[in-house]
Amino acid sequence: xxxxxxxxxxxxxxxxxxxxxxxxxxxxxxxxxxxxxxxxxxxxxxxxxxxxxxxxxxxxxxxxxxxxxxxxxxxxxxxxxxxxxxxxxxxxxxxxxxxxxxxxxxxxxxxxxxxxxxxxxxxxxxxxxxxxxxxxxxxxxxxxxxxxxxxxxxxxxxxxxxxxxxxxxxxxxxxxxxxxxxxxxxxxxxxxxxxxxxxxxxxxxxxxxxxxxxxxxxxxxxxxxxxxxxxxxxxxxxxxxxxxxxxxxxxxxxxxxxxxxxxxxxxxxxxxxxxxxxxxxxxxxxxxxxxxxxxxxxxxxxxxxxxxxxxxxxxxxxxxxxxxxxxxxxxxxxxxxxxxxxxxxxxxxxxxxxxxxxxxxxxxxxxxxxxxxxxxxxxxxxxxxxxxxxxxxxxxxxxxxxxxxxxxxxxxxxxxxxxxxxxxxxxxxxxxxxxxxxxxxxxxxxxxxxxxxxxxxxxxxxxxxxxxxxxxxxxxxxxxxxxxxxxxxxxxxxxxxxxxxxxxxxxxxxxxxxxxxxxxxxxxxxxxxx
Amino acid sequence: xxxxxxxxxxxxxxxxxxxxxxxxxxxxxxxxxxxxxxxxxxxxxxxxxxxxxxxxxxxxxxxxxxxxxxxxxxxxxxxxxxxxxxxxxxxxxxxxxxxxxxxxxxxxxxxxxxxxxxxxxxxxxxxxxxxxxxxxxxxxxxxxxxxxxxxxxxxxxxxxxxxxxxxxxxxxxxxxxxxxxxxxxxxxxxxxxxxxxxxxxxxxxxxxxxxxxxxxxxxxxxxxxxxxxxxxxxxxxxxxxxxxxxxxxxxxxxxxxxxxxxxxxxxxxxxxxxxxxxxxxxxxxxxxxxxxxxxxxxxxxxxxxxxxxxxxxxxxxxxxxxxxxxxxxxxxxxxxxxxxxxxxxxxxxxxxxxxxxxxx
Numbered sequence: 001x002x003x004x005x006x007x008x009x010x011x012x013x014x015x016x017x018x019x020x021x022x023x024x025x026x027x028x029x030x031x032x033x034x035x036x037x038x039x040x041x042x043x044x045x046x047x048x049x050x051x052x053x054x055x056x057x058x059x060x061x062x063x064x065x066x067x068x069x070x071x072x073x074x075x076x077x078x079x080x081x082x083x084x085x086x087x088x089x090x091x092x093x094x095x096x097x098x099x100x101x102x103x104x105x106x107x108x109x110x111x112x113x114x115x116x117x118x119x120x121x122x123x124x125x126x127x128x129x130x131x132x133x134x135x136x137x138x139x140x141x142x143x144x145x146x147x148x149x150x151x152x153x154x155x156x157x158x159x160x161x162x163x164x165x166x167x168x169x170x171x172x173x174x175x176x177x178x179x180x181x182x183x184x185x186x187x188x189x190x191x192x193x194x195x196x197x198x199x200x201x202x203x204x205x206x207x208x209x210x211x212x213x214x215x216x217x218x219x220x221x222x223x224x225x226x227x228x229x230x231x232x233x234x235x236x237x238x239x240x241x242x243x244x245x246x247x248x249x250x251x252x253x254x255x256x257x258x259x260x261x262x263x264x265x266x267x268x269x270x271x272x273x274x275x276x277x278x279x280x281x282x283x284x285x286x287x288x289x290x291x292x293x294x295x296x297x298x299x300x301x302x303x304x305x306x307x308x309x310x311x312x313x314x315x316x317x318x319x320x321x322x323x324x325x326x327x328x329x330x331x332x333x334x335x336x337x338x339x340x341x342x343x344x345x346x347x348x349x350x351x352x353x354x355x356x357x358x359x360x361x362x363x364x365x366x367x368x369x370x371x372x373x374x375x376x377x378x379x380x381x382x383x384x385x386x387x388x389x390x391x392x393x394x395x396x397x398x399x400x401x402x403x404x405x406x407x408x409x410x411x412x413x414x415x416x417x418x419x420x421x422x423x424x425x426x427x428x429x430x431x432x433x434x435x436x437x438x439x440x441x442x443x444x445x446x447x448x449x450x451x452x453x454x455x456x457x458x459x460x461x462x463x464x465x466x467x468x469x470x471x472x473x474x475x476x477x478x479x480x481x482x483x484x485x486x487x488x489x490x491x492x493x494x495x496x497x498x499x500x501x502x503x504x505x506x507x508x509x510x511x512x513x514x515x516x517x518x519x520x521x522x523x524x525x526x527x528x529x530x
Numbered sequence: 531x532x533x534x535x536x537x538x539x540x541x542x543x544x545x546x547x548x549x550x551x552x553x554x555x556x557x558x559x560x561x562x563x564x565x566x567x568x569x570x571x572x573x574x575x576x577x578x579x580x581x582x583x584x585x586x587x588x589x590x591x592x593x594x595x596x597x598x599x600x601x602x603x604x605x606x607x608x609x610x611x612x613x614x615x616x617x618x619x620x621x622x623x624x625x626x627x628x629x630x631x632x633x634x635x636x637x638x639x640x641x642x643x644x645x646x647x648x649x650x651x652x653x654x655x656x657x658x659x660x661x662x663x664x665x666x667x668x669x670x671x672x673x674x675x676x677x678x679x680x681x682x683x684x685x686x687x688x689x690x691x692x693x694x695x696x697x698x699x700x701x702x703x704x705x706x707x708x709x710x711x712x713x714x715x716x717x718x719x720x721x722x723x724x725x726x727x728x729x730x731x732x733x734x735x736x737x738x739x740x741x742x743x744x745x746x747x748x749x750x751x752x753x754x755x756x757x758x759x760x761x762x763x764x765x766x767x768x769x770x771x772x773x774x775x776x777x778x779x780x781x782x783x784x785x786x787x788x789x790x791x792x793x794x795x796x797x798x799x800x801x802x803x804x805x806x807x808x809x810x811x812x813x814x815x816x817x818x819x820x821x822x823x824x825x826x827x828x829x830x831x832x833x834x835x836x837x838x839x840x841x842x843x844x845x846x847x848x849x850x851x852x853x854x855x856x857x858x859x860x861x862x863x864x865x866x867x868x869x870x871x872x873x874x875x876x877x878x879x880x881x882x883x884x885x886x887x888x889x890x
Contacts, residue, residue, distance in 0.1 A: 327775050370786075385778055
């Protein structure tokens with residue numbers, strides 16, 4: 001006789017206002033195991049978990065049977081649900097920045113959970129909260145009780161969230177993309193902590209993620225979803241080695257692969273010497289101004305025509321600052337030499353004229369396109385400004401040609417950004433950059449907000465453009481798998497200091513510094529697919 | 531014709547038009563208001579103490595446009611003819627005819643032949659009665675409506691230009707410009723507007739332009755905070771950074787990228803500015819610090835209503851005119867605001883809001 005599952009969904013259907021978003025989902029989570037629910041954005045994975053726990057808004061219709069430790073979950077009253085949530089089921093959400101209330105200190109927030117479900121108050125709640133913070137391996141737990149959420153880093157906040165989730169010894173822990181907003185090295189720590197807690201307390205864990213790498217290393221069984229339907233489920237090892245559904249296979253193959261074309265020229269296009277960025281700190285009343293914060297220590301870098309320099313680092317390492325300093329969007333010290341022109345000495349007007357030659361693509365495909373301009377205007381704006389002599393017909397011809405080059409459907413020139421998906425928007429941003437025929441494009445995390453399969457397509461597009469046009473890239477990313485597929489050389493940054501600098505393959509295969517090897521391990525790169 | 535115009539608009543404007551059109555109350559209000567405004571623009575054709583057209587002794591006359599002397603029609607003095615004078619009237623009608631506008635009184639025509647002492651109640655001759663000086667109330671309302679709307683329109687456009695310019699510069703450049711600009715506007719907003727107007731009234735004869743100028747000096751202050759906040763937020767958005775990286779100069783970035791996205795908050799303010807302009811003018815006239823005596827002003831009508839409680843038609847007409855005008859404007863403003871709200875646009879277009887399938 002098999003053990004009864006801890007949590008069971010049978011033929012779960014969820015619909016919003018009559019539109020089905022999840023269909024026929026059946027899964028079970030056993031004691032002490034991690035079930036990963038995997039899918040790309042919009043696949044219905046979060047909705048399923050929220051729906052199973054009755055956390056969806058009133059216009060959602062849920063059908064199917066749901067059981068938690070033998071108890072039917074249908075038809076529960078609000079009061080019953082409140083008793084289950086937070087005590088028998090713990091939740092951890094994606095966004096550690098917003099899931100803690102900024103107006104209550106840490107001790108109070110944990111205390112609230114303890115008071116509601118265990119009736120602990122005063123000193124006993126405080127003592128228990130401190131134990132919990134120690135349990136999630138936060139240093140100086142006693143002091144942390146009186147700190148405010150904004151004083152903690154993202155990883156620390158996520159640990160506080162975990163402490164709150166396990167405060168009442170839940171049987172089931174639902175972790176909805178718990179590490180997506182965190183740096184890779186922190187990701188590893190959080191996930192091993194979760195695994196440790198799971199084993200210790202015999203919890204079942206439902207781990208929702210889009211990252212197959214994490215599933216491979218941190219889950220026992222996996223359930224793959226696509227467009228609201230379950231594609232496949234089984235042991236992680238089986239699914240990864242012998243995927244049965246086409247979608248799973250496509251998802252597994254979606255890891256960016258290949259290498260950029262070799263660099264032909266040895267000439268230097270961009271050369272920065274002793275480049276550094278300081279941020280002035282605010283002056284306190286009647287005190288001397290504190291020394292400026294060095295966002296970027298002096299560094300040198302060179303880029304040849306047709307070459308990609310990858311800049312890798314975690315959040316706060318100064319990689320975006322570096323890009324903005326090179327583009328002269330933030331004030332910096334040091335020399336910047338672009339094809340014989342000293343950018344750091346140019347005046348405003350001359351600088352604007354030079355800007356045609358180096359373009360930028362930003363991370364957020366939803367924020368970087370003006371929502372009130374049609375695509376044609378967005379793409380052609382720089383062209384019209386720098387070449388006012390072009391006739392409207394020539395401009396629209398160039399726009400059409402560029403749209404085709406980045407693989408966007410014809411006739412989308414008159415549409416507005418909100419009508420496009422994230423991947424398409426990023427293509428629009430690329431089109432806006434290449435229509436100026438620049439010699440250098442700064443790509444600031446262009447793939448981070450995209451699904452894996454879309455990332456791979458964008459990487460292919462960028463490499464193709466580089467091969468055809470000989471553009472140099474400055475590719476900023478925290479994702480080593482993408483960087484490996486894009487960059488010729490790598491620059492690893494940590495806290496504004498260059499940790500390592502060298503050819504991509506050398507750096508990734510035999511990292512010289514501890515930090516780089518930690519990054520490489522955390523990324524869990526599969527063998528190079530050359 | 532309308533379709534041709536529509537097809538030349540950008541899709542987003544077309545969608546806005548559709549959203550506005552969908553809002554029945556706003557649409558009806560707009561048409562009613564436009565009709566009233568167009569009628570009042572031609573006030574001289576609707577309410578006048580001169581005939582529109584006449585024939586006398588076989589010759590054509592257009593008294594509306596040309597001032598004919600009294601001597602032309604058998605009078606003795608070379609002064610402009612008074613067509614309401616029974617003598618002149620009889621002379622002309624004996625040898626020709628006159629075409630009168632529907633309301634044969636202008637805003638300043640004194641009716642000497644009233645049957646009741648002024649203010650006289652509504653009658654077939656004076657549809658809304660007369661005020662305490664024997665002037666036709668309907669004629670004064672028509673002219674007063676025009677004056678109020680034109681005043682508010684100019685005031686709104688002026689404040690919009692000033693407010694967006696000053697708020698935009700403060701918000702976009704930030705830092706010291708913002709700090710100094712904010713302090714200056716704070717000092718400026720501390721000046722008492724009403725006292726300035728009262729002092730002005732004792733120094734010069736306040737006319738429409740003086741009032742407009744003084745009001746314009748202060749009415750933009752309310753806009754600055756809104757526009758500044760919007761620009762401050764927008765200047766750090768990525769598409770603005772992208773435009774800077776593209777090498778666009780600041781004035782173009784502000785005009786093309788920041789302004790259209792900051793306009794929604796500003797637009798929600800316009801109905802308030804507009805109605806505010808009308809109420810301020812009315813209030814000043816009511817207090818007697820506004821337009822010169824004799825001007826067709828709604829505020830003066832309110833004051834007359836207050837002074838002549840035995841003639842309720844004065845107060846009722848003033849109240850109805852103001853409340854209908856302001857309500858129409860508020861409904862239109864509401865519709866405008868919704869039309870410019872991007873969230874509404876996404877729902878209204880039906881198909882337009884739904885994402886295209888990911889063909890990436």
